[in-house]
Amino acid sequence: MATPLVMGYSHLLLYLLVSVVVSLKGCMGSDSGPIQMNDDVFGLIVFKADLIDPFSYLSSWNEDDDSPCSWKFIECNPVSGRVSQVSLDGLGLSGRLGKGLQKLQHLKTLSLSQNNFSGGISHELGFLSNLERLNLSHNSISGLIPSFLDNMSSIKFLDLSENSFSGPLPDNLFRNSQSLRYLSLAGNLLQGPIPSSLVSCSSLNTINLSNNHFSGDPDFSSGIWSLKRLRKLDLSHNEFSGSVPQGVSAIHFLKELQLQGNRFSGPLPGDIGLCPHLNRLDLSRNLFSGVLPESLRRLSSMSFFSLSKNMLAGEFPRWIGSLTNLEYLDLSSNALTGSIPSSIGDLKSLRYLSLSNNKLFGIIPTSVVSCTMLSVIRLRGNSFNGSIPEGLFDLGLEEVDFSDNGLVGSIPSGSITFFSSLHTLDLSKNNLTGHIPAERGLSSNLRYLNLSWNNLESRMPLELGYFQNLTVLDLRNSALVGFIPADICESGSLNILQLDGNSLVGQIPEEIGNCSSLYLLSLSQNNLSGSIPESISRLNKLKILKLEFNELTGEIPLELGKLENLLAVNVSYNKLEGRLPVGGIFPSLDQSALQGNLGICSPLLKGPCKMNVPKPLVLDPYAYGNQGDGKKPRNVSSHPARFHHHVFLSVSTIIAISAAILILFGVILVSLLNVSVRKRLAFVDHALESMCSSSSRSGNLSTGKLVLFDSKSSPDWISNPEALLNKAAEIGQGVFGTVYKVSLGSEARMVAIKKLFTLNITQYPEDFDREVQVLGKARHPNLLSLKGYYWTPQLQLLVSEYAPNGSLQAELHERIPSASRLSWANRLKIVLGTAKGLAHLHHSFRPPIIHFDIKPSNILLDENFNPKISDFGLARFFAKLDRHVISTRFQSALGYVAPELLCQSLIINEKCDVYGFGILILELVTGRRPVEYGEDNVLILKDHVRFLLEQGNVFDCVDPSMGDYPEDEVLPVLKLALVCTSHIPSSRPSMAEVVQILQVIKTPVPQRTEFF
CATH class of the missing domain: 3.30.200.20 (Phosphorylase Kinase; domain 1)
Structure with a gap:
């Protein structure tokens, strides 16, 4: 690879050669003025010299041409013949924005979006005084935004979004930008206040400053509200604070106002409803308080209305039916009181309704059935009573969440339309009674069914097993009776089965082994009897098994020790006995998971140990009376008592003594090993x-x-x-x-x-x-x-x-709520940079350098969010460590360790790093930890993402804190992560292949190769 000095000399030489060519052609003379045309050729050739063009899109750019007007991606003014437009969007170009463009003095449009440009913006762009449109969005350009706009008084369109610009904006940045109509700086790392000179941009109709770190109290009254031509204002996902005063009504033509994800406080501006053209209002995730302004009822054109996650109080608006064009209504997580008015039925276009986590009460009005377009309805966490409105379950609903209320009555059976469209039904924590409607199970698309904490007092319907896409079935504490249906997992799609706290009887069906996708099985606190089915050992994905407080008998099947993914088991308070499985999680179970049984053999338990093995034989021929002719057998002593005593000592006693000695020796050996391990761990730790x-x-x-x-x-x-x-x-x-x-x-x-x-x-x-x-x-x-x-x-x-800026671990999981968030551009930068660092370790050294501990705490970030891998290669020093010691050490990295290291001999190779890197990607995209322990379950991140991907809802797992993101980049990155975390090491790609895939993913959509 050429050094920067060599590249500099090559560019200088090219610059001189092109200059000579221009001079020679100028000396030849031409009536059409070739000198002016060659200024454009010269500028574009010098500009191209600083680029990396992996797909040779710019191959038609030839310095021998008299004019660039025939070149691809170039447009010229038909009158002057000068270049007026350069559009290189989505060509996968990289490099820096270097010299040359200043020669294009007639350029009006420069569009370089959706590429991989890096470095800062050249100040020479400020010499393009005729430029009207500048689009550098979706690149990796960093540094400060220069104040060259002072020299670009003709600029009308400026889009620098989705880059890595940082620092504050110059206060006088926009003082000469009276022609500016469109401004987007979204998705950067900009901070500080909004420049006061923005007020001079009287022609602005769009301002998008979202997903940055802007702060302070924006000057609404004499500043933003004075921009009369504004159509769209997006200040979302920043760190603004203070109140939003009245004055918004001065912007008569305002159509979109988005202030969500900040720290605005105080009441909502009272005149906000005096903007007759407003169709999108999102003020969610702030600290607004007070009541909803009455003026909101005038917004008859509004289709999107969200005030969720604020501190608004007062009664639910009775005028809600006035917003007749409303399609999306979210007032959740506030402190609204009162009941839902019947006028809710006037919202004929409503598709999404969320009023969860307020203080609403009363019945759910039957008029809601008139909202025939309704797809999602969420009313959880209120105090609604009464029954579910008749006819509501005849609509084509996709999601229903009425949980944590006081609803009574039975669950409506629903229509064919309802069961063919519904994918989520949560009626938990109510007082519902009656049977579970399952007659439509064969055609259902239901994926999540939660009826827990009700009083159903019914049997489990046999049809539940035929819900073709059901992944979560939660029927805890619902007063269910009867048996567990044998075909509960007939569909094979179930991931979570929770039947705790009911009155179920009989045996656990042997067919439970058909639940091949199950990772949580919880049947505790029932009256189940019989033995634990050996077929559970076929559930290779099982993570949690809860069977406590039942009447189960016999031994725990030894085959359960082969379940490599099992993380938690509880079989306490049953009638189990005998040995524990020797593999998997069972040797490390604590007392609470085993206590309350008849005789499980474990050093943790004080009770008797009952083994299901044959008793030793007592060879006493006289114990059963005389045989044959009633005479003593030949060679038998005349002292029968002495013979009996001799035989018993020689067989029974010897066997019993031998068994006792073996058990005592085993206990001593285990104790010594535990002491030895503790001493070694204490030595390593202290x-x-x-x-x-x-x-x-x-x-x-x-x-x-x-x-x-x-x-x-x-x-x-x-x-x-x-x-x-x-x-x-x-x-x-x-x-x-x-x-x-x-x-x-x-x-x-x-x-x-x-x-x-x-x-x-x-x-x-x-x-x-x-x-x-x-x-x-x-x-x-x-x-x-x-x-x-x-x-x-x-x-x-x-x-x-x-590295003074800390680790990725702190950025993802230890950030205070008011701190800035990681944008998608920065997350992708971290993923690609980490991949490049690992690829260097794996492929530039022989033998390769293995990291062996890839996780966020070992990824450090510099001031531009470039990742730096720490602790690499230290596994080379630890090759002699005892395997138990090092595996115990890696319990702190639960979720990141490749499965082959936990289940087989300790083999450290490149594929271990690839696995950890895949988990790291999932953590970056979702913002979640690889293993999360809930109150009733454990979430395994890679399984969770894989499940959502298979169900077509993978974007539900994306971290909402990073704001907007390109789905065409996030989806293949998630797929790559799942490939990297394959259980089979040979199925994982090399890090060099990972880097190539990521670079293609970062290439804009039109030129991207589909890898997955």
């Missing part, structure tokens, strides 16, 4: 807790070896390691050691020091030096560079660069 104590104990630390890769000699301040860590501050602890930060030397350079858990990893400095020297050569923009090391037999330190 060895060398402080540098001072290490120094005082070792006595030979002064013979330690220090090597700094970027220094020729060892500085005096580290000759004694106590002087280093005495002033260090601990900033974290990982799998391989404790991390400190410390300022080095007089230059106060901050570095990170990792104190490794030693456990006699390497006994000689040359061994340690050989390993660390390899890591020191691993230099890459996406790797945290290693600066050096310190070694003694008792202490090993690694010195690396310090």
Whole structure:
């Protein structure tokens, strides 16, 4: 690859050559004025020289041409013959916006969106004084937004959205932009207040500043509200605060007002309803309080209305029926009171209705049945009573959530239309009675059914097993009686089955083994009897098994120990006995999961251990009377009592004593092993807790070896390691050691020091030096560079660069609510950068460097959200560790560890990193942890995403905090993550292939190759 210096010389040479060509052609002369045409040729050729064109779209751009007007993606003014438009949208171009464009003095449109441009904006764009349209959206351009708009008084359209621009906007940025009509800076990292000069843009009709970090109290009264021509205002997902005063009515033609996802407070502006053309109003996720303004009833043109997640109070508006064009209504998560008026039925176009989590009461009005277009209705978390309106379940509803209310009566049977369209039905936590309607099960598209916490007092319908797409069935605490249907999993799609707290009897059906997709099976607190079916061992995806508080008997099938994915088991308070399975989760079960049984054999339990094995034989021929002719057999002693005693001691007693000795020996052996493991873990966890104590104990630390890769000699301040860590501050602890930060030397350079858990990893400095020297050569923009090391037999330190902006773990899961969010552009940048760093480790070294601990806490972020991988290669030092110790260490990385490491011999290879990287992608896209423990279940992220993908609802799992995102990028990235997390290592791609796929995904849609 050419160095920057060589590339600079090549561009200069090209610049000179093109200049010579222009001069020669100019000297030849031409009546048509070729010099002007060659200015455009010259500028575009120089501009092209700074680009990377992977698909050769610009191959027609030839410096030998007299005019560029015949080139692809170029348009010229037919009168002047000068270039007027350059449109290179979605061509997969990359590089920096370099020189050359300033030559295009007649350029009116420059559109470079949907590419991979990086770096900052060249100030030379400011010389394009005739430019009217500038579109640089959906790239990776970073840095500050320059104030070149001062020189672009003709600009009408400016779109810099979905990049990585940061910092505040210059206050005078728009002072000469009176012609500006469209402005979008959405999806960047911009911060600070809105420039006051924006008010001078009197022609603006669209402002989109969403998904940034803008803050402060916007000047609405004398500022934004004075822009009379405004049609769309989007300030959503920023950090604005303060109140929104009246004055919005001055913008007579306003059509869209989006302020959601900020910290606006106070009452809603009272004149907001005086904008007659307003059709979209989204003020959700703020701190607005007070009552809804009466003026809102005038917004008869409004189709989208959301005030959810605020602190609004007062009665539910009786005038809601006046908004006759409403299609989307969301007033959830407020403190509204009163009842729903019957005028709700006047909303004939309504498709989405959510009033959840308010303080509403009364009945659900029957007039809601008149909303024939209704698709989603959510009323959960209120105090509604009465019955479900007759006829509501005859509509083509897709989602119904009436949970956590006080509804009574029976569940309506519903029409064919209802059961063919419905995919989610949640009626839990009510007082419903009667049977479960399942007569339409054969044609149902139902995926989620939750009727828990009701008083149904009915049997489970046999038809439930035929719900073809049912994935969640929750019937807990519903007073169900009878048996569990044998064909409960006939469809094979069920993921969660919860029947706890009912009065079910009989055996667990053997056909439960047909539930091949099941990962949560909970049948606790019933009256189930019989043995635990061995067929459960076929449920390879099972994560949780809850069977406590039943009447189950016999042994736990030993085959259940083969369930590799099982994370939690509870069989307490049954009548079980005998041995526990030796594999899987069972050896690590605690007392609470086993107690209350007849005789399970476990050292955790104090009760008797009952084994289902034959008793030893007692060989006493006289115990059963005389045989044959009644005479003693030949050779039998004349002292029968002595013979009986002799035979019993020789067989029964010997067997019993032998068994007791074996059991005692086993208990002692297990205890010794536990003590040994605890000692080793304690040694790893607590060895060398402080540098001072290490120094005082070792006595030979002064013979330690220090090597700094970027220094020729060892500085005096580290000759004694106590002087280093005495002033260090601990900033974290990982799998391989404790991390400190410390300022080095007089230059106060901050570095990170990792104190490794030693456990006699390497006994000689040359061994340690050989390993660390390899890591020191691993230099890459996406790797945290290693600066050096310190070694003694008792202490090993690694010195690396310090990343002041913290880890991806903190950015995803430890961010305070008021802090900024990660945009999709930054998340994709982190994914691609991490992939490139891992690919460098895997493919640039032989043997490859394996990270072995890919997770967000080991991904550090620089000031531009570029990822830097830390802790890479440390697995090389730990090859000699006891497998139990290292596997125990990796319990802290639950969810990231490749399954082959947990189930087979410890094999560290590149595919382990690919698995962890796939989990990392899922975490970045969803904002969720790989394993989440709920009150009643455990969510396994990769299974959750795979399930949603199979059901066609994968975008439901996307992190809502990152705002808008391109679905055509998010979907293939999620698919790539699922491929990377395949259980079969050979099915996972290499990191080099991952990088190639990600680069294609980042390429705009028209040119993208479909990989999945």
